[in-house]
Amino acid sequence: MSQFFYVHPDNPQQRLLRQACEIIRQGGVIVYPTDSGYAIGCQMEDKSALEQICRIRDIGKDHNFTLMCRDMSELSIYARVDNTAFRLIKNNTPGPYTFILKATKEVPKRLQNPKRKTIGIRVPNNVIALQLLEELGEPMMSTTLILPGESQAEFDPDDIRDKLERQVGLIIHGGFLGEQPTSVIDMSEGGAVVIRQGSGDTSVFG
Numbered sequence: 203m204s205q206f207f208y209v210h211p212d213n214p215q216q217r218l219l220r221q222a223c224e225i226i227r228q229g230g231v232i233v234y235p236t237d238s239g240y241a242i243g244c245q246m247e248d249k250s251a252l253e254q255i256c257r258i259r260d261i262g263k264d265h266n267f268t269l270m271c272r273d274m275s276e277l278s279i280y281a282r283v284d285n286t287a288f289r290l291i292k293n294n295t296p297g298p299y300t301f302i303l304k305a306t307k308e309v310p311k312r313l314q315n316p317k318r319k320t321i322g323i324r325v326p327n328n329v330i331a332l333q334l335l336e337e338l339g340e341p342m343m344s345t346t347l348i349l350p351g352e353s354q355a356e357f358d359p360d361d362i363r364d365k366l367e368r369q370v371g372l373i374i375h376g377g378f379l380g381e382q383p384t385s386v387i388d389m390s391e392g393g394a395v396v397i398r399q400g401s402g403d404t405s406v407f408g
Contacts, residue, residue: 205372206363214330219337222372230371231255233362237327238298238384238401239355243344258369260350267313268300268322270344272335280309281323287389296327298402302388320390330376346383354381
């Protein structure tokens with residue numbers, strides 16, 4: 203059975219965030235709120251937790267995985283980004299966008315797209331998510347919680363509990379959220395290509 207934390211969306215209880223990070227560090231998979239529905243995540247280096255997420259979401263190793271980051275300072279550690287792309291990303295973060303970029307050697311190979319050597323990078327505009335990442339002290343491997351057969355992100359934490367309470371270590375209840383996943387912008391080859399139109403306005407990317 204997973205743990206279920208009610209976390210205040212504006213003033214998260216630090217005690218609960220510390221407990222959540224302990225679950226992550228011990229190999230747990232967690233469901234947590236973002237600015238575009240709920241996401242599912244684990245520690246970046248944890249192979250078995252990643253495999254568990256792939257089973258829950260029914261996705262393969264060629265899926266574009268994302269590193270959920272607390273701020274722009276982590277971007278250059280895990281992704282190669284030129285000045286133009288950096289400015290564009292900075293102007294639109296935190297926000298409901300996932301940026302596909304060339305990965306650096308700091309990103310575990312199993313998280314990179316096997317053919318393109320890319321990684322998704324994201325800074326969410328959600329207080330719980332950002333304070334969780336601050337407490338963790340490193341990016342979290344993450345993907346939008348879209349269950350098999352569905353096209354929208356999960357938004358109701360009670361419903362998530364009914365479906366996943368035996369498959370994850372923790373579900374953080376941070377309110378009822380929107381169902382639209384992030385907008386995905388590919389900046390790995392220079393320029394900006396909109397891969398998925400989601401909750402973020404993509405007009406600024408041409």
